[in-house]
Amino acid sequence: MSKQMTEMLKGILEGIVLAVLATRPAYGYDVTARLREQGFTDLVEGTVYALLIRIEQRGFVDVEKVPSEKGPPRKVYTLNALGREQLDEFWRTWSFLSEHIGQLRTELTEGDN
Amino acid sequence: MSKQMTEMLKGILEGIVLAVLATRPAYGYDVTARLREQGFTDLVEGTVYALLIRIEQRGFVDVEKVPSEKGPPRKVYTLNALGREQLDEFWRTWSFLSEHIGQLRTELTEGDN
DNA sequence: TACCGGTACTTGGTCTTACTATCTACTGGT
DNA sequence: ACCAGTAGATAGTAAGACCAAGTACCGGTA
Structure with missing residues (x-):
């Protein structure tokens, strides 16, 4: 990465x-x-697990332990109402950044490229 | 913020x-x-100064001290060749993220919105 | 039985970065 | 002498992604 x-x-x-x-x-x-398939090939597992624990503690997901045929039981995370709110908030912040940075880029490429 | x-x-x-x-x-x-005009209204000065010192130490900018009519001398930062490379790298990473996140969003809104 | 590879999750420590709060320093106006 | 505005510096904190190593469970193989 x-x-x-x-x-x-x-x-x-x-x-x-x-x-x-x-x-x-x-x-x-x-x-x-799924993230690795999506292109984030170098993403390390430890990072994802830590993040999942974090969003669980913040109450954004519901968790269910499901036995697996291979290996230890899986912790299945389901986005709940609070999580969907947080996701909306994320999209709003992302949109703001995305627009403003896109604008900066346009000014640049129009100016001297 | x-x-x-x-x-x-x-x-x-x-x-x-x-x-x-x-x-x-x-x-x-x-x-x-300029950033505050751009919409980043809550950005604090200390953050920007610290960041400028950082990019100076990394060699992305050339610095020139210019006396000011009001207050202490200004440190004027000019992007140099290395800095432009870094900016290109930034745009590449940004584009990657931007595309993949946009894709995720499209999948979502098409799926259940 | 004993070992190994793949699945699945956990944890301790490091680095980077933005924030808060506070400080210095110089100028012009009152 | 004081204050507001300009200009910059810095110590400490919190958050997040990384690395490295570990635990645990299962099926297959020798």
Whole structure:
């Protein structure tokens, strides 16, 4: 993972995971796998697990332990109402940034590119 | 500043400042003012100064002290070649994130909105 | 039985970054 | 002498992603 990407993911990864959970409930190993498919190939499992614990403690998800045929039981996370609110808030903040940064970029490329 | 925004700015603010400097050289007070006009109203000066010192130490900018009519001399920062490279890198990482997050959002809104 | 690889989750410590709060320093106006 | 505005610096805190290593469970193989 480039340092650039690592730093940029701070404060964004949480929203990404909430978005992933919004499509359907998932457990940690699954979330990591889906993100890696999505292009975040270097994402480390430890990061995802820590993040999931965090959003659980904040009450954004409901958790259910489901036995697995292979390995220890899975902790399946389901986005709840509070989590959906948080996801909305994430999209609002993201939209703001996205627009303003896009604007900056436009000014630049129109100015001297 | 919302906590959400604060966390999301980590790793992005540096790129934003580089982009601002790419439009034209500026000193800290000026950068802060321009960002506040741009919509980042709650951005604190201390953050910008610290960031400018950081990018100076990394060699992304050239610095020139210019006497001011009001107050102490200004430290005018000019983006140099290394800084422009870093800015390009920032845009690449930003584009990646922007695309993938946009994709996630589309999947969501098409699925259940 | 004993070992190994894949699945699944946990934890302790480090680094980076933005914030808060406070401080210095210089100028012009009252 | 004092104050507001300009301009910059800094110590300490909190948050988040990383790395590294570990635990636990299962099926297959020798």
